[in-house]
Amino acid sequence: MIRVVLPPHLRTLSQAGSEVQLEIAGPVTQRSVLDALEARYPMLRGTIRDHVSLQRRPFLRFFACAEDWSNESMDAPYPAAIASGEEPLLIVGAIAGG
């Protein structure tokens, strides 16, 4: 079981709680986490990564164990603490605007 924390607008959109718990078979990577997240909450498709290229949207970043994993390969395994659910994966929106 892994844990994902969504930015507030996506919590509202998905009607998920402040923290989402997902079962993932196999390596825990950006791709597998987002695949599982979008399967559970299809309304989030396109809001975190592009529909086609699967590239992260520019104003979003991924933090794992206090480190920025935004620019790592989407197939790079996350740290063991993320894979075990000890630590949540944070999806964070840029602070800007009014």
Added chain:
Amino acid sequence: MSQVRVLVGTRKGAFILSADGKRQNWEVSGPHFAGWEMYHLKGSPVDPNRIYASQTSGWFGQIIQRSDDGGKTWFQPGTPPGEPTTTPDGMPKGESNKFVYDTSPETGKPLTTHLWYDNTQHPWEFKRVWHIEPSHFDPNTVYAGVEDAGLFKSTDGGVTWHELSGLRGHGTGPSWQPGAGGMCLHTVILDKKNPDRMYIAISAAGAFRTDDGGKTWKPINRGLKSPYIPDPNAEVGHCVHHVAMHPSCPDVLFMQKHWDVMRSDNAGDQWHEVSGNLPTDFGFVIDVHAHEPETIYVVPIKSDGEHFPLDGKLRVYRSKSGGNEWEALAKGLPEKDCYVNVLRDAMAVDQLDQCGVYFGTTGGQVYCSADAGDTWAPIVRDLPAVLSVEVQTLP
């Protein structure tokens, strides 16, 4: 008694304003989708309870919302939670949020490039839906005008979208260039008398028409003059801000261009200027009276560099002669210190016997005139900046 429902899109959510036919006492519902940019909401002419909404964000991209109960509840019409996200052969299922330009060999066009601000070529990139236009005949058929300029169609109630790629790929696409607000397809007009005919407009490419249901398109910009572009009489490249048509006269079009108010009497084949005695012919909105096809409305804005009313006086101008002769309508509108803008999709008319006219401002006011423009009153004063206004007239 009849009712009206005003659908207001703002920078920070959507609002629904409701009143009976007197249009004096209003109920305000919202914000719906609080915090999101709501570019446009529009109801189906066939089923007024069916409303489509464009919810968008620089952070999270494009969402399409739908209501089947007149805006009380909303949902995304894509794949419900728990359903497989791919087809049995492994292909991703279409999603209501998914606007992907059609590059397929069967129906699509190659995804070429368009002109960028610096005159270099730039890839086509989907950003958001500016305008939603439901069909006159089928509540599940709806069109979406998007940035970067393209026209999409859904025939399943917004579940899936397919580009009408003949527009982007008709030939002049590589010479289209964005205005400062983005290369947006902001106007979609459906001809109820001729379902194969549609008009669209793009900033800053111009107006286009199809006569075969969207398969092929032609620019309709002859007569437009834009002295601020390299060829003032170019086939494309004009910054058209908005186009309006009365459904009973589908060959007559009215246009608010970057500068100039224009008119065509032959479905856009030729335009002529009808700015007449307007104090300034810069502006964004233009609309037509519900029952008088020659009565039109604009809101003059000082200039392209100063997007606010002349002298701080907010005034709608009305022409009862289809242009050239204009009268200022000021009763009930701010007479001083008003420096708001009225954006291109932020004016609408209702269908009541005494035609109501509505517009919203970047200052968050939505004004209503229940007497075709003679007098005005604010419905609300303090919304976020208004992006769009549509009106539904209900039995």
